[in-house]
Amino acid sequence: MSNEYxxxxxxxxxxxxxxxxxxxxxxxxxxxxxxxxxxxxxxxGYFDFVMxxxxxxxxxxxxxxxxxxxxxxxxxxxxxxxxxxxxxxATLVGLCSGADFAMEEVERYLxxxxxxxxxxxxxxxxxxxxxxxxxxxxxxxENTCDGKKKAYxxxxxxxxxxxxxxxxxxxSDQGRDLLRNEFDRFKNAVEELTGVAITEDSLKDAVxxxxxxxxxxxxxxxxxxxxxxxISGLDALLANQVFFYDNxxxxxxxxxxxxDELEKRIEKKQGVAPEKTxxxxxxxxxxxxxxxxxxxxxxxxxxVIVGEESCVGERGVRNLTRDSGTTVDELMDAITDRYFKVDxxxxxxxxxxxxxxxxxxKAYNADGVIHYGLQFCHPYIMESIPVEKALEEKNIPCLRIxxxxxxxxxxxxxxxxxxxxxxxxD
Ligand code: BJ8
Numbered sequence: 001m002s003n004e005y006x007x008x009x010x011x012x013x014x015x016x017x018x019x020x021x022x023x024x025x026x027x028x029x030x031x032x033x034x035x036x037x038x039x040x041x042x043x044x045g046y047f048d049f050v051m052x053x054x055x056x057x058x059x060x061x062x063x064x065x066x067x068x069x070x071x072x073x074x075x076x077x078x079x080x081x082x083x084x085x086x087x088x089x090a091t092l093v094g095l096c097s098g099a100d101f102a103m104e105e106v107e108r109y110l111x112x113x114x115x116x117x118x119x120x121x122x123x124x125x126x127x128x129x130x131x132x133x134x135x136x137x138x139x140x141x142e143n144t145c146d147g148k149k150k151a152y153x154x155x156x157x158x159x160x161x162x163x164x165x166x167x168x169x170x171x172s173d174q175g176r177d178l179l180r181n182e183f184d185r186f187k188n189a190v191e192e193l194t195g196v197a198i199t200e201d202s203l204k205d206a207v208x209x210x211x212x213x214x215x216x217x218x219x220x221x222x223x224x225x226x227x228x229x230x231i232s233g234l235d236a237l238l239a240n241q242v243f244f245y246d247n248x249x250x251x252x253x254x255x256x257x258x259x260d261e262l263e264k265r266i267e268k269k270q271g272v273a274p275e276k277t278x279x280x281x282x283x284x285x286x287x288x289x290x291x292x293x294x295x296x297x298x299x300x301x302x303x304v305i306v307g308e309e310s311c312v313g314e315r316g317v318r319n320l321t322r323d324s325g326t327t328v329d330e331l332m333d334a335i336t337d338r339y340f341k342v343d344x345x346x347x348x349x350x351x352x353x354x355x356x357x358x359x360x361x362k363a364y365n366a367d368g369v370i371h372y373g374l375q376f377c378h379p380y381i382m383e384s385i386p387v388e389k390a391l392e393e394k395n396i397p398c399l400r401i402x403x404x405x406x407x408x409x410x411x412x413x414x415x416x417x418x419x420x421x422x423x424x425x426d
Contacts, residue, residue: 005056008063012135015128022101022129023055026290033296037232039272041265043258047238050246054289058245059131065091066135071194074136076121077144078286078316078342079167081335084187086206086248089196093132094244095121095139098291100405102127109154115377116405117288118151125158132245136161138193140186143167144346145379163189169346180336187332203331207323209248214317216255217243221314223262224306225364228271229279230262233305234295235272240312241289273304278424279365283309283357283387284372285380286316291405294372297414303421306364309357310372315342345379353383354390361396367424368397370417375404397424 009019030051034044050058062072073085074095085092100116101123109122124130133139141152142165156162166182168175191197220239223230239255246254265271280303282295287310295305309315321338325331343353361369369391373381384400391398399420403409 002056005060008060009055009131012059012131013128014131014134018102018127019055019129022099025099026054027052029290029292033292034234034238037234037272039270040235041231041258041261043254043261044235044238046254046257047235047242050242051238054245055131059135061247062091062093062132062135066137071137072135073138073140073190073193074133075140075142076148077140077142078311079142079144079339079344080140080165081183081186081339082210082248083203083206083321083335084183084190084198086209087198087202088187088190088194090137090190090194093136094288095130095133095136096244096286096288097121097124097130098288098405101129110151113376114147114151115285115374117285117374117377118147120288120405122151122155125155133159138163138189140165144344145377147376167346169348171340171347171352176336176340179340180332183332183336183339198328200326200328200331203328204323204325207321207331207335211320211323212252213243213248214320216252216259217317219259220255220262221307223259223266226266226271227279227365228269228273228275228277229304229306230265230271231258232272232299233280233282233308234292234299236305237287237292237295237308237312240308240316241287243317244312278303278421279306279367280304280421281307281309281357281361281364281366281369282313282372283369284384285374285377286311286313287372288312293405293407293410294370294401294403294413297410297417298370298421301414301418301421303417303424306366307360309353309360311342311344314360315344315356345383350383354386357387358390358394358396361391361394368399368420370420371398371400373400373402375402
């Protein structure tokens with residue numbers, strides 16, 4: 001690692017030793033899981049580079065942006081509108097993490113039976129290993145599940161720049177009004193942070209930038225309908241994960257480049273696995289870097305993942321924002337309408353999500369669905385039962401997996417996944 005990065009991390013207050021061990025773990029896992037895959041598209045080279053520099057070059061870029069007066073906003077949820085941040089000269093980065101860290105310390109703040117995603121975020125703060133969190137000028141927490149809601153109360157004692165966004169729990173007119181009001185309040189807070197007033201032009205440009213990012217990922221999703229699958233689920237997940245860190249324009253260009261390559265592969269019937277390999281749709285909790293356990297198990301057990309019904313996946317990117325508004329107010333309405341469609345399991349009732357999972361299964365020619373619930377995540381684990389029922393009604397096989405970030409249950413999960421894949425072959 002270059003000395004320049006080490007001094008940058010020191011300036012950010014990272015624990016250099018702990019951070020080095022995290023980077024070693026990340027590098028090893030990446031090598032074992034991603035670089036051993038066969039027939040990877042050449043365009044994945046860009047994502048390999050991004051991952052090798054995820055705490056290096058990208059952080060340097062963010063620090064340079066800060067020197068030029070730009071602000072960095074960190075978020076834990078796809079409900080935080082990137083459009084508003086961009087329009088006010090700020091960069092939005094994702095802060096969720098997918099590995100256990102400093103767990104003993106974490107359990108001084110959170111009960112043991114808290115989901116791994118929340119614990120991990122605390123672990124990265126307490127262990128001083130997340131340069132994104134440390135470079136953020138504002139950290140946005142949102143009132144989604146009870147776990148996050150209460151955890152942010154404790155996080156407030158660990159950081160001095162926490163902003164809480166309230167969110168509705170029902171898709172009613174009142175729920176939409178609440179979201180619109182909260183987005184207005186967020187807009188005011190971001191303008192105050194950056195000292196930049198959002199204009200119709202800046203908001204329109206930001207909407208276009210984010211739409212382009214989402215469209216590129218959507219294009220990638222559509223190409224995964226092909227059999228043989230032109231890209232592995234692991235690589236597609238990686239692109240979805242990088243969405244939360246990368247420079248938006250560069251990300252869009254890189255994903256579109258991969259899509260060009262995939263189109264050629266599809267023409268030549270070239271795939272990452274032979275035709276008729278069992279095809280899986282994953283549905284459920286988001287998977288943050290480096291949470292690659294379940295996809296890795298699935299794709300080393302004789303199946304290929306063809307879609308993710310997840311916030312790090314289609315739930316996060318599927319809807320675009322109308323960019324036809326001619327005033328800030330109209331554009332804010334369009335942003336509200338777009339985000340109000342996100343069918344997170346914190347909503348009740350959440351029929352749209354059930355229908356969307358069935359739709360996705362058909363659209364991607366999936367043979368079965370694996371529902372991924374993080375242990376202690378009540379919204380998704382409880383909703384996995386209606387999901388399974390909705391799929392059963394359509395004769396779509398479903399396997400419900402409940403797990404965490406640890407590898408202790410990997411053997412057991414693999415056995416269940418293998419049995420499920422065998423059943424799909426019958
Ligand atoms: S919009 S899915 S990103 S809240 S896994 S912390 S739900 S107990 S992450 Fe999410 Fe926004 Fe919804 Fe998406 Fe709670 Fe469950 Fe943990 Fe979760």
